[in-house]
Amino acid sequence: MTPLPEPSSRRRLWLVAGPAALALTLTGCATGTQTAATAATTDATTESERTVDTTLDGFSTAADVLAGNQQAHDDATDVEWAEADATAIDLDGSSASSESADVDITGSTVTISAAGTYVLSGDLEGQVVVDSAGEGTVTLVLDGVDIAHTAGAAIDIVAADEAVVVLADGSSNTLSDAASYPEDVEANAALASAADLTITGSGAVSVAGNGNDGIASRDGLVIQSGTINVDAADDGIRGKDYLIVRDGDIAVDAGGDGLKADNEEDADRGFIAIEDGTLALTVGGDGIDAYTDVVQTGGTVDITAGGGATSDPESGAKGVVAGTIAVLEAGSTLIDAADDAVNTDAYLHLAGADVEFSSGDDGAHAELQLVVSDGEVSVPSSVEGLEAGQITIEGGTISLTASDDAVNVSEPDAGAAALTLVITGGDLTVDAGGDGLDANGTVEMSGGTVTVQGPTNDGNGAIDADGGVTISGGTLYALGTAGMVQAPSAESAQASVQFTVNSRIPAGTTLTIVSASGEQLGTVTTSKQAQSLVFSTAGIVNGETYSLVADGTTLATAVAGQQSSAGMGEPGAGGPGGGAPGAPR
DSSP states (O other): OOOOOOGGGOOOOEEEOOGGGOOOOOOOOOSTTOOOOOOOOOSOOOTTOEEEOTTOOTTOOHHHHHHTSOOOOOOGGGGOOOGGGEEEEEEEETEEEOSOTTEEEETTEEEEOSSEEEEEEEEEESEEEEEOOSSSEEEEEEEEEEEEOSSSOSEEEEEOSEEEEEEOTTOEEEEEOOSOOOTTOSOOEEEEESSOEEEEESSEEEEEESSSEEEEESSEEEEOSOEEEEEESSOSEEESSEEEEOSOEEEEEESSOSEEEOOOSOTTOSEEEEOSSEEEEEESSOSEEESSEEEEEEEEEEEEETTOTTSOGGGOOOSEEESSEEEEEEEEEEEEESSOSEEESSEEEEESOEEEEEESSEEEEESSEEEEEESEEEEEEOSEEEEESSEEEOSSEEEEEESSOSEEEOOOSSSOOOOEEEEOSSEEEEEESSOSEEESSEEEEOSSEEEEEOOSSTTSOSEEETTOEEESSSEEEEEEOSSSOOOOOTTSSSOEEEEEEEEEEOTTOEEEEEETTSOEEEEEEOSSOEEEEEEEOTTOOTTOEEEEEETTEEEEEEETTOSOOSSSSSOOSOOTTTOOOOOOO
16 A cells, blocks of 8 residues: 555545546556556546545544644643633623623623633523634533523524633533524524634533524534533534544534534535544434544444434435545444435445444445454344445454345445455355455455355345455355356465355255365355355365265365356356356356
């Protein structure tokens, strides 16, 4: 893999636009024989263009991605404040009181005009405005407030060098805003900020975004800690430049997206990073939507999008959406989505997080490249389990259930990819209603263990690779029908054997592959009916005869190397009791 350049030089280099506007070329990236994506061009764009960094690829780590993005504004000391240095603001129904000259109270509007620390307590049927033109941070300590405003945001940070909201220890706070907003208004959230905003502290806040969003910053937004509950008509929590969750207990119920970063103009912004905490997102739109990158290095994320996998996928509600790359490196993520559980316009790296994706469409979809290198990856429900222009499996434990293809390598809608499924390690188990492993290119296996419980329909196969299959290591069990059988090429570095029986083997049958000398080389149990088995492991020798045995009965014999390897269609092994094997293709 081509080394990543220094962070200062890493920028998004090409544009992904709508299909009608695309004219670009991209080479996929993987280990071994694959090359890194380094260049692409576009001579036309549309309003839907997303900027993509070709110095990244599906092997990029969280650190790689974050190194090229804007650095966060917050500091670990943001939570610290001294009561002796703070200004008290007492809220009292439709008015308030304060002894500071930097606090103006006009009717039910409280305006703070200078940097400093302000402690707010009490109830207000009105609005708190921060309008500080000078340098310095404005810190608002919410210590048991209930602020409800029927004509706009409850807290509107119009101007500040930087803003911090501290949820005071042991406090419970409530913010609610107007039922609707004019289309041209900038502050359209219950807690709205035009400045970089940090939320911290050990207290709690409940936010009702009645007219639009719950919490929104038009710059960066960092959540360091606290218990935050958001109920929003549209998006729950939005940071335009970036949204970083360092910790906290966060629950979002939103009609739109749950977490969002939507800067479409700056190459190093528009990203979401989750470091720790507990997040529960129930949304009508996407759970997490970043214009560029999504990175998870810890925490627990639970997303229900669009009503879940049993709802209408035409809603388009996805669990995680990233314009460039998503890297799920640690922590756990549980997604139940009407559409794709994870969808990226370019790259996806499942790098160690424990994930479970239930989906009404794809479990995990990357336009260009998807890499699984570590972690527990479970897709209990999907139409297609994993889909990308190139898929590489290096490690991890992966279990996929799909009504159609479980692993699908296909042409991307935008850009070009290697169209290769590369398996170098890991433990992959698939249960497919369509093809088990489907590549509009090649399948290359050099390690790991792959078990395919393929289709019961003769129109599909356990393996379907247009460019053929080669194997040089690992263990492969591919169970399927007799109608379309494909095995690794007989010229592969590691030999394979293909069995086909005359009648279907029932679900729950334990099959053992036995050499002519009586050595047991492998065992697999059918999860549904099967009529063929392709098997490869170290020790198989081309030209030697092997038996497929169940409960002491030989179901079939076959000669290694005599198999259907160059295309889909005819069975390659004899029937029960050792019928003649099919000819090589």
